Amino acid sequence: MHPHIEDYALIGDEQTAALVGQDGSVDWLCLPRFDSAACFAKLLGDEDNGHWRIAPEGAELCTRRAYRRDTLVLDTEWDTPQGSVRVTDLMPQRDRAPDLVRVVEGLSGEVTVHSVLRLRFDYGSIVPWVRRVDGHRVAVAGPDSAWLRAEPEVPTWGEEFGTHSEFTVAAGEKVAFVLTWHPSHEPRPPLVDPYESLEHSVADWRAWAARCRYDGPHRDAVIRSLITLKALTYAPTGGIVAAPTTSLPEELGGVRNWDYRYCWLRDATLTLGALVSAGYQEEAEAWRNWLLRAVAGSPRDLQIMYGLAGERRLPEFELPWLSGFAESTPVRIGNDAVNQLQLDVYGEVMDSLALGRRSGLSAKPDVWAVQRAMMDFLRTAWRQPDEGLWEVRGGRRQFVHSKVMVWVAADRAVRALEEHPELPGDLDGWRAMRDEVHREVCERGYDPERNTFTQSYGSRELDAALLLIPRVGFLPPDDPRVLGTIEAIREDLGHHGFLHRYTADETVVDGLPGGEGTFLVCSFWLADALHATGRTKEARELFERLVELTNDVGLLAEEYDPVAGHQLGNFPQAFSHIGLVHTALALYGEDGAG
Incomplete structure (x- = not known):
């Protein structure tokens, strides 16, 4: 069943923006600008046109979701028979190097979480070449390059032209993913700390809203x-x-x-x-x-x-x-x-x-x-x-x-x-x-x-x-x-x-x-x-x-x-x-x- 338009939430960094569905999937993202070609275009097609879903294994729609008060930081939570888990999504602000940060946190019990990332550049039409470099997954196609890393590192494998990860989080445990874009002819930009980015984003948005x-x-x-x-x-x-x-x-x-x-x-x-x-x-x-x-x-x-x-x-x-x-x-x-x-x-x-x-x-x-x-x-x-x-x-x-x-x-x-x-x-x-x-x-x-x-x-x-x-x-x-x-x-x-x-x-x-x-x-x-x-x-x-x-x-x-x-x-x-x-x-x- 196709989602409704209102099923989505917005995150962004004042250079571009992403839409996140109630199922934990990022279905739309243009990089590096609002008007650039999308690397996630499932919103206007299907999974093979690019998306990134993080959710408990076997789960469908989330149990609840909300922005953190007076911010553009989104919390999506699932309650499962094994426990509860939260995915926090944000895009920290920095020049010319958009990052999509997704922090998975165990709230109770012990939950197995699955991540599947399908990057498709040029509005879902181009499957990039993906390789592993220094513990990162690097996707390249023409002018576009994107780096995926997890802190701490989790098992990752390629399947059906996608990058898959599966891991377990108990209450209080966290795994942070960062996807960073940059022009393929330039060196990788400095890495951002996902947890510092989360803290600063919350503080900056609340100061602005005040x-x-x-x-x-x-x-x-x-x-x-x-x-x-x-x-x-x-x-x-x-x-x-x-x-x-x-x-x-x-x-x-x-x-x-x-x-x-x-x-x-x-x-x-x-x-x-x-x-x-x-x-x-x-x-x-x-x-x-x-x-x-x-x-x-x-x-x-x-x-x-x-x-x-x-x-x-x-x-x-x-x-x-x-x-x-x-x-x-x-x-x-x-x-x-x-x-x-x-x-x-x-x-x-x-x-x-x-x-x-x-x-x-x-x-x-x-x-x-x-x-x-x-x-x-x-x-x-x-x-x-x-x-x-x-x-x-x-x-x-x-x-x-x-x-x-x-x-x-x-x-x-x-x-x-x-x-x-x-x-x-x-x-x-x-x-x-x-x-x-x-x-x-x-x-x-x-x-x-x-x-x-x-x-x-x-x-x-x-x-x-x-x-x-x-x-x-x-x-x-x-x-x-x-x-x-x-x-x-x-x-x-x-x-x-x-x-x-x-x-x-x-x-x-x-x-x-x-x-x-x-x-x-x-x-x-x-x-x-x-x-x-x-x-x-x-x-x-x-x-x-x-x-x-x-x-x-x-x-x-x-x-x-x-x-x-x-x-x-x-x-x-x-x-x-x-x-x-x-x-x-x-x-x-x-x-x-x-």
Whole structure:
């Protein structure tokens, strides 16, 4: 039986991340970066595509598991007739030499434990050459090399193109495994002490979590979301990936399977707001600085997403040898949406830079020049149709959300000049543009018969992104058109109390067959909109339901199937966790306590 998406837990070192199943198997790991080729790809295939399982002999799913409080260190425990055993998983942080540390500890009795490691480089397609060197197992294939060692050393043998170990642990006894990657043309990096790494990781994560300023209801869920965002940060550059996975399906057996191991500009404002509000100024500044480097250049060349270091070319292709999660194909690498025009990202960038200025992030000399160049581009480009927020592949349209975010760009530029008259800029021209965009959206993007804004000009479809209209300041929360839009979205896009992204006939909008689950961040947006319009009790009830959707270790995917009761899409998803943090702060933070 194939596992569910929510059966996994995340570990990582802020350069890459692994997913660990409830059976003690690491089924996904890309080395050395989030966007590198996977050496464990069972998540999207089978055991022969690479995995590493450590578990009691004959045992299946664990008895219990949990992160150590306020850390990314995972404890998985089994109770067996012979006794109990724990496997502790972590990835200590160090430069350019990712390590996967797995510590086996006897808790009671005497338990026989089996380890099977199948390394398969290049997304499960290459079986490496494995040899023994100085008591280590060394796997090499092309540019990749990985070293496996155990402390104390345990019996190891090769079988069925895998490395097997079997040993017994009594109460208090420990065996630590360390798998270390490095480029095959370079010497092996210095060895890490697994027990010191465990101690330091726990201490470092707890010190980081202690900086969180939020102290309201569901603080554990907020801390877990912030830790997840930190874990999805590529520390060398400050970029935050949307998810550490590719091709986890939005519909089981469907084709809506995308690669999310990149950094989206759209996440910028929401991420900055969540980090700053929660007390993480340093991380917010690193993300802002990544953003500035990524968008450098001509505004007409602005992309919606970039690689971890700001790379622009992310070509999309398929891996036919992988059968997909729950037979959901194709498995895709790269993302062709990088070539789309999505005008809303200009508003996101302008808004995030304005937020950074208001939040006291360090001044950067070229920020205003970048913003002026964007406004010069938008002065004429804003009238174009685009692919919109949801990266549809059914053709360009005049998406209302895109136009609203163009208004945001102009509004933030006008406000900057009003607050800092010493800055150069076309105040009158930008004001006129802002007014023109606002007038056009209210005339062409609004359906007076239903009293709701629509997904695109002249359409009848709805879009959950319209819930952001009051948040960005386009209209006040008590405007009748905002209230009507909220009610129409709840009625048309609601599904068992949660929201789809847009109206049900997706093929009209995105050109793809099949369906998808409810989109979690949209449901958080609904809670925010309800709260902003004075319906805080309803907002908190919805927030409670959303928090309950987190898996047993507090993680959320991109989507949720309320009928089957399972998570869908790439996992864990930064957007979902940003939504959780933002809504908690809005409902119970300094402005929403009570």
